[in-house]
Amino acid sequence: MRAARIHQYGDANMIRIDDLARPAPGPGQVLIQVAATSFNPTEAALRSGMLRDLTPTELPLTLGWDVAGTITQLGDGVPAHAVGDRVIGMIGAAAAEFAVADATAVVAAPVTIPLADAAALPLAGLTAWQVIERAGLTEGERVLVNGAGGGIGGFAVQLAKRAGAWVIATAGPRSTQAVRRQGADHVIDYTATPLADAVDGRVDVVLNLVPLNQAQATAVAALARPGGRVVSATNVIVAPSGVTATHVVADNDPVHLAALVGLVDRGAVTVDISERRTLDDLATLHRRSEAGDIRGKIIIRP
Structure with a gap:
């Protein structure tokens, strides 16, 4: 089978398409013929070696978490x-024609969308679900979704609206219409207006889904009202006094994933696919991601 792997950490040139023997499932495992994986920007950080202490791995490594x-x-x-x-x-080593997974880690795919498109759901959807859950949203709260144009952001906007929140979303010009379709009540073009100037008053909850430097993190946290909450899926953010700050790392929870599948099949959550590519395009996608040229979820077929 073909598989996209790295044999050492480095730039996107480290990604190779290798020919490997088809794996066999062990006890408690299943073998999956892959319809698609999806691209997640954190995979570029993994490939570069930035995450080697956080997620120790053995090389060579097959890419693809979804x-x-x-x-x-x-x-x-x-x-x-x-x-x-x-x-x-969300299993790892999925950027290949076949992948082995623990049987308990996978759930039935949605039936209302193409199987390949469903690869967009696990990591991004689970992260959004758990960010919303940790935020403890209540109906009528004002919520800022910082990074709504990304893969996680699209799901976060939809789930926040389902919780009854009034959603302010940041997005670039190419993502504005998609974010509005997903339910955002107000969209801020972060490329044109400083966030602090664009938000009308403080918000109850800040959901941060983009990497920030220290100054940016401080500014974003300051947008939460006293008694409010900041939940970040990227940086650990230190919030001002009186504001609760939480950092979320996605947990591979099949119960949450099955619930997301149910929402998709009921039409309550949509899966927005911005591009469809192949394994041969993976190195280019990594370069584009590092240049800030990725919107939404990109499906990658073997």
Whole structure:
């Protein structure tokens, strides 16, 4: 099978398409024929070595955290799935034609969207779900989603609206219409207006989904009212006195993922695919991401 791997940390030139033997599932595992993985900007940080202390890995490493595909083989002791099941999950090593996953880590894929498109859901959707959950939103609260034009942001806007929040979203010009379709009540073009000038008064909750330097993090946290909350999926943010700050790292929770699938199938959450590419495009996507040229979720077929 073909797989996108790195043999050492470095720039995007380190990504190679290797020919490997097809893996076999062990006890409690399933073998998935991959319909697609999706691109997540944190994979560029992983490839560069920036995350080597946070997520120790052995090289060579097959890229791709998200998977959507069809189970083709069961390991011993897997009663919950069958060959032919269409599944999604956040598993790792999914940028390949086949991938092995723990059976408990994957759930039934949505039936109302193409299987490949469902690869956009696991990491970004789970991160958004858990950010919203940690924020403890209540109906009528004013929420700022900083980074609404990204893959996580699109889901965060939709989930915040489902919680009854009034959503202020930051997005660049190319993402504005998509963010409005996802339910944002007010969209701020961060490329044209300083955030502090554009937000009308302080908000109840700040959801930060983009990497920030210290000055930016301080400025964003200052937009939360006294007694408000700041929840960040990137930086650890130190909030001002009287404001609660929380850092969220996505947990691979199949219960949360199955709930997201249910929302997609009921039409309550949409999956916005900005591009569809192949493994051969992966190095280019990494370069574009590092240059800030990625919007929304990009599907990658083997």
